[in-house]
Amino acid sequence: MTGAYVETWYRGRLADPGPRPPLAAEVEADVCVIGGGLAGLTIALELARAGRGVCLVEARRVGWGASGRNGGFISPGFSAGHATLVRAVGENRARGLHRLSLEGVRAVADNIEVLAIAGADPVFGYLSASRHEAGDALKAYRDQMARDFDYPIEFWPREQVQAALRSPRYFQGLYQPQAFHIDPLAYSHALASEIERLGGRVFEGSPAAALGSHGAASRVVAGNGAVVAKDVVIATGGYTGPLDRRLSAAYLPIATYVMLTKAAPELIATAIRTPAAIGDRRRAGDYYRLVDNGRRILWGGKITTRTDEPRRLGDLLRRSMVSAYPQLRDLEVDIAWSGLMAYARHLMPQVGPLGPGLWCCTAFGGHGLNTTAIGGRLVAEAITGASDRWRLFVPFGLTWNGGPAGRMAVQATYWTLQMQDWLNERRR
Numbered sequence: 168m169t170g171a172y173v174e175t176w177y178r179g180r181l182a183d184p185g186p187r188p189p190l191a192a193e194v195e196a197d198v199c200v201i202g203g204g205l206a207g208l209t210i211a212l213e214l215a216r217a218g219r220g221v222c223l224v225e226a227r228r229v230g231w232g233a234s235g236r237n238g239g240f241i242s243p244g245f246s247a248g249h250a251t252l253v254r255a256v257g258e259n260r261a262r263g264l265h266r267l268s269l270e271g272v273r274a275v276a277d278n279i280e281v282l283a284i285a286g287a288d289p290v291f292g293y294l295s296a297s298r299h300e301a302g303d304a305l306k307a308y309r310d311q312m313a314r315d316f317d318y319p320i321e322f323w324p325r326e327q328v329q330a331a332l333r334s335p336r337y338f339q340g341l342y343q344p345q346a347f348h349i350d351p352l353a354y355s356h357a358l359a360s361e362i363e364r365l366g367g368r369v370f371e372g373s374p375a376a377a378l379g380s381h382g383a384a385s386r387v388v389a390g391n392g393a394v395v396a397k398d399v400v401i402a403t404g405g406y407t408g409p410l411d412r413r414l415s416a417a418y419l420p421i422a423t424y425v426m427l428t429k430a431a432p433e434l435i436a437t438a439i440r441t442p443a444a445i446g447d448r449r450r451a452g453d454y455y456r457l458v459d460n461g462r463r464i465l466w467g468g469k470i471t472t473r474t475d476e477p478r479r480l481g482d483l484l485r486r487s488m489v490s491a492y493p494q495l496r497d498l499e500v501d502i503a504w505s506g507l508m509a510y511a512r513h514l515m516p517q518v519g520p521l522g523p524g525l526w527c528c529t530a531f532g533g534h535g536l537n538t539t540a541i542g543g544r545l546v547a548e549a550i551t552g553a554s555d556r557w558r559l560f561v562p563f564g565l566t567w568n569g570g571p572a573g574r575m576a577v578q579a580t581y582w583t584l585q586m587q588d589w590l591n592e593r594r595r
């Protein structure tokens with residue numbers, strides 16, 4: 168069950184030495200990490216840097232899940248927005264959490280720089296544009312981020328947004344010069360190589376099938392072997408199976424989609440004139456960016472509780488693109504793919520202990536590139552005793568996902584939010 172990567176833009180450009188061998192014996196480690204997405208890789212890397220013996224088991228390939236197929240946008244914040252967090256946990260704790268999310272952005276930038284990650288190709292700048300009149304609200308948000316976090320954001324009036332995005336759909340925007348976009352699969356591979364360079368072990372094609380005890384330690388049966396370790400971390404994201412029933416009952420797998428256009432640099436330049444990552448400010452809006460030196464667009468959007476991939480996925484996303492940019496009506500789709508994100512009902516990551524020596528680090532939703540970096544760091548700090556910063560996540564425990572009714576409720580909420588976005592645009 169090595170599991171090849173799904174076909175994506177990232178897989179096509181990856182310098183892939185091929186899969187690592189599966190686990191084939193019983194091995195001992197200080198910590199066993201289950202799941203080789205960015206959550207698991209970050210935990211393993213932070214532990215290896217702290218001198219711990221770490222063994223990571225991945226069911227398929229490193230970065231095979233959401234981590235190797237996402238939009239590649241890295242910006243501060245969580246899937247639950249800042250205002251939601253303030254309502255849920257109060258001003259002070261919400262600020263502490265937001266500071267962590269900023270640390271997560273910096274952690275990824277630092278890794279790319281320190282490890283000189285070829286292929287991650289970071290490009291700085293993120294423009295989020297409103298599809299209705301929102302100048303006052305955007306300026307208020309900019310001011311709050313500057314005042315509370317010393318985080319710079321530029322307000323762009325409509326003319327400036329429309330000079331960058333040649334679309335009648337967009338109004339004002341916020342530009343974050345410190346946010347950036349990357350190739351997340353290249354980044355995932357580089358973290359795995361660094362773990363190994365530091366003495367950690369990474370096994371691919373090694374699904375963890377059972378968790379038991381072994382004296383004072385735990386025993387994880389995976390692949391054709393087992394790992395005996397004092398601490399175990401489950402970091403299996405939207406692909407979490409029945410390994411731990413509490414975890415699988417505490418999240419919903421939510422799908423989202425991405426496509427890559429064919430190369431058409433002149434045509435694309437009539438529409439998009441910025442190398443920045445671009446998102447619209449709807450609840451589940453479009454997110455896109457130029458890749459391949461501006462020759463193609465990588466376009467993402469839609470979220471749904473339907474986990475099987477729709478037929479004609481490329482056409483679905485292409486319609487969103489042409490609705491924003493009618494001049495791109497002849498631009499064809501090259502590849503389209505989907506991936507699963509894990510969402511808890513509170514929309515926040517689940518980071519903390521499940522029991523003695525057993526940890527979880529999951530449910531990063533659609534904002535996982537910065538938050539896996541910080542979630543992973545916090546679990547590693549907890550295991551080494553370096554900090555108890557994970558406690559900031561205590562209010563966001565394992566709440567029941569509601570079963571099939573919960574899934575229907577989430578889909579209904581999403582449709583309601585879409586309707587509100589549509590009404591906002593009509594009112595403009």
Ligand SMILES: Cc1cc2nc3c(=O)[nH]c(=O)nc-3n(C[C@H](O)[C@H](O)[C@H](O)COP(=O)(O)OP(=O)(O)OC[C@H]3O[C@@H](n4cnc5c(N)ncnc54)[C@H](O)[C@@H]3O)c2cc1C
Nearest residue numbers: 202204205206226232233234237238240375404506535536
């Ligand atoms: C299409 C798409 C676009 C996105 N765009 C963005 C974006 O632009 N910016 C952003 O911040 N976030 C984005 N996200 C969200 C982000 O990608 C995720 O939040 C993040 O990658 C989650 O990382 P993870 O390690 O928790 O999970 P994953 O990356 O899904 O990794 C989980 C891993 O666990 C493995 N696994 C599962 N069960 C077992 C087992 N029993 N044993 C061993 N291994 C197992 C899986 O094979 C998988 O590799 C996007 C997500 C998708 C799907």
